[in-house]
Amino acid sequence: MVTLQLDRVSASYGRQEILSEVSTPEFQGGQVVALLGPNAAGKSTLFRRIFGMLKGGGHVRITGARTATPVAYMPQDTGASAVLSVYEAVLLARMQGRGMKVQNEDLAHVDRALEELGIAALGERDIGNLSGGQRQLLSAAQALVQEPEILLLDEPTSALDLNRQLGLLTILRRLAEERQMLIMAALHDLGHALRFTDQAMVLERGRLITCGPTDQVVTPDLLRRVYQVEARIEPCSRGLPQLIVEGAV
Amino acid sequence: MSSEASVHPGLLGGRAYYRALVLRRQLILAGLTLALFLSLCTDLALGPARYGLEEVVAALFMPDAVSEQVRVILWDIRMPVALMALVVGASLSIAGAQMQTILSNPLASPFTLGISAGASFGAALGLAFGVIFIPAAVDYVIPINAFLMAMLTSLFIYALSLRRGVTIETIVLLGIAMVFIFNALMGLIQFFASQQAVAAVVFWTMGSLTKATWPKFWVTFGILLAVIPLLVRHGWALTAMRLGDTKAASMGVNPRRIRLEVLALVSLLAAIAVAFVGTIGFIGLVGPHIARLLLGEDQRFFLPGSAICGALLLSIGSVLSKVIIPGTVIPIGIITSLVGIPFFLFLVLSHRKSAW
Ligand SMILES: Nc1ncnc2c1ncn2[C@@H]1O[C@H](COP(=O)(O)OP(=O)(O)O)[C@@H](O)[C@H]1O
Numbered sequence: 001m002v003t004l005q006l007d008r009v010s011a012s013y014g015r016q017e018i019l020s021e022v023s024t025p026e027f028q029g030g031q032v033v034a035l036l037g038p039n040a041a042g043k044s045t046l047f048r049r050i051f052g053m054l055k056g057g058g059h060v061r062i063t064g065a066r067t068a069t070p071v072a073y074m075p076q077d078t079g080a081s082a083v084l085s086v087y088e089a090v091l092l093a094r095m096q097g098r099g100m101k102v103q104n105e106d107l108a109h110v111d112r113a114l115e116e117l118g119i120a121a122l123g124e125r126d127i128g129n130l131s132g133g134q135r136q137l138l139s140a141a142q143a144l145v146q147e148p149e150i151l152l153l154d155e156p157t158s159a160l161d162l163n164r165q166l167g168l169l170t171i172l173r174r175l176a177e178e179r180q181m182l183i184m185a186a187l188h189d190l191g192h193a194l195r196f197t198d199q200a201m202v203l204e205r206g207r208l209i210t211c212g213p214t215d216q217v218v219t220p221d222l223l224r225r226v227y228q229v230e231a232r233i234e235p236c237s238r239g240l241p242q243l244i245v246e247g248a249v
Numbered sequence: 250m251s252s253e254a255s256v257h258p259g260l261l262g263g264r265a266y267y268r269a270l271v272l273r274r275q276l277i278l279a280g281l282t283l284a285l286f287l288s289l290c291t292d293l294a295l296g297p298a299r300y301g302l303e304e305v306v307a308a309l310f311m312p313d314a315v316s317e318q319v320r321v322i323l324w325d326i327r328m329p330v331a332l333m334a335l336v337v338g339a340s341l342s343i344a345g346a347q348m349q350t351i352l353s354n355p356l357a358s359p360f361t362l363g364i365s366a367g368a369s370f371g372a373a374l375g376l377a378f379g380v381i382f383i384p385a386a387v388d389y390v391i392p393i394n395a396f397l398m399a400m401l402t403s404l405f406i407y408a409l410s411l412r413r414g415v416t417i418e419t420i421v422l423l424g425i426a427m428v429f430i431f432n433a434l435m436g437l438i439q440f441f442a443s444q445q446a447v448a449a450v451v452f453w454t455m456g457s458l459t460k461a462t463w464p465k466f467w468v469t470f471g472i473l474l475a476v477i478p479l480l481v482r483h484g485w486a487l488t489a490m491r492l493g494d495t496k497a498a499s500m501g502v503n504p505r506r507i508r509l510e511v512l513a514l515v516s517l518l519a520a521i522a523v524a525f526v527g528t529i530g531f532i533g534l535v536g537p538h539i540a541r542l543l544l545g546e547d548q549r550f551f552l553p554g555s556a557i558c559g560a561l562l563l564s565i566g567s568v569l570s571k572v573i574i575p576g577t578v579i580p581i582g583i584i585t586s587l588v589g590i591p592f593f594l595f596l597v598l599s600h601r602k603s604a605w
């Protein structure tokens with residue numbers, strides 16, 4: 001099974017250090033991990049560092065991977081205006097490093113990724129005139145089609161409507177279990193984190209503040225300290241934890 | 250399947266849609282190739298002595314069936330010029346297509362990076378003051394001058410792009426700066442040169458295919474054939490670059506490396522093309538745009554499409570240069586700009602769906 005562990009991982013842009021010595025316990029395939037933290041905490045930077053687009057101190061330890069490129073990364077910004085259809089844009093992500101010839105299997109994977117994310121009907125649309133949410137789902141499909149063992153998603157739900165947010169998170173949950181995939185997603189909705197993720201790690205100004213099972217990490221105390229909001233967490237009538245925000249501190 | 254696909258594209262599954270798309274593009278490429286062949290035959294048929302298309306086709310496929318005189322005129326005199334139009338057109342168009350791709354700029358072309366301007370300056374030094382960079386046969390002195398200056402320009406831009414923190418906007422700005430510098434230097438040359446020399450420089454910068462010979466054709470064609478596979482190898486990566494550097498990198502592409510490698514390759518393509526025929530405007534800009542409208546930006550179709558569109562445009566330009574004023578061959582660079590610009594504007598304005 002694939003595992004991911006960060007060992008004193010650092011990163012900087014130029015001379016400015018953005019991440020300092022982020023260490024985590026070992027995450028495993030099948031888990032969904034929430035990457036939490038306020039704006040500019042370094043979440044995107046951490047993803048880039050794990051994916052290898054940024055170099056820096058410390059080690060990103062990945063073990064048990066079946067393939068040479070086990071990690072896929074869905075970046076935060078997804079705007080582009082090339083003359084490509086949605087189908088082509090997903091195929092493109094699939095074909096990198098695979099030679100010129102498109103195999104039936106590749107097309108099957110594209111079809112599956114589009115269907116899984118509920119955007120099969122968009123296949124023929126130009127990527128230039130998608131809505132923000134559609135672009136985000138396309139971006140997720142581009143990551144999924146690579147059949148990753150570790151999937152890094154940078155704010156995958158930020159442009160989605162409520163229904164699609166829940167839809168995407170439910171799919172991710174299912175994929176993690178079905179394919180023993182390790183999914184790490186940067187989320188701003190702590191309620192979603194409580195409901196859909198097993199583990200949570202919280203960044204603040206480039207440092208890891210806490211990391212552990214989500215229900216132990218996301219507490220009124222954390223909300224006050226990191227997000228400066230006053231909130232309660234109570235079980236709803238069906239026993240699910242509910243986050244009730246009372247206001248900014 | 251294909252006819253259904255074009256009637257009800259929305260009702261098909263993704264895979265069927267994709268197959269229909271590929272088939273349609275293959276047909277478009279085949280159609281363009283046919284048009285290219287017709288244009289080549291027309292180009293061969295035109296000149297001081299006019300031939301019928303049947304005669305040209307006969308001379309092409311059964312050289313023994315036509316008279317000695319026709320054979321000599323078609324094969325030895327007109328063929329190198331007509332084929333030069335194709336390879337120069339293809340080279341400039343591919344160069345423009347990839348510059349637009351790697352620089353994310355719809356206006357990028359061999360001109361934007363100062364490659365043409367550099368070539369003109371090199372040629373002008375030779376024509377006006379007899380400056381010779383490398384002694385060679387008289388026919389090659391000016392092309393070598395032009396080529397070396399063009400490569401020097403791209404090398405300079407390449408070296409600057411290697412520096413950390415140089416963005417694609419900076420590269421485009423550097424190219425434009427080079428254009429202005431060379432324009433000023435050209436002005437200086439023309440100010441000091443003799444009247445005759447100025448005329449020669451001006452004529453060179455207008456671009457002309459008439460000096461094409463078989464050896465020049467083979468050199469240009471050889472370079473084109475060598476560069477294409479190197480670009481094809483990066484096909485998927487180049488297509489991904491159109492989604493932006495971050496997105497491309499997230500797909501495992503190293504945008505910086507691809508950009509530098511492709512920059513070097515297309516500089517070579519453009520430099521060799523302009524060195525032999527002089528400044529030929531707009532092929533490197535218009536060719537890729539037409540290909541993009543017809544075929545999209547998947548490099549598997551966009552790259553051959555750009556090549557064929559560029560070749561076709563310059564071949565048609567060559568035909569027009571002979572027929573506009575009978576008995577006179579107007580410099581091809583003037584034709585491509587005069588006819589190319591309005592045609593280009595028409596295309597851009599009539600196509601509301603814009604990629605940029
Ligand atoms: N390319 C960059 N160059 C310099 N600084 C950057 C760059 N990208 C991000 N930063 C800085 O790094 C910090 C963390 O950014 P980021 O990782 O994007 O935060 P988050 O994703 O948590 O909002 C911010 O202060 C941001 O300004």
Ligand SMILES: [Mg+2]
Pocket residue numbers: 043044045076154
């Ligand atoms: Mg971010």
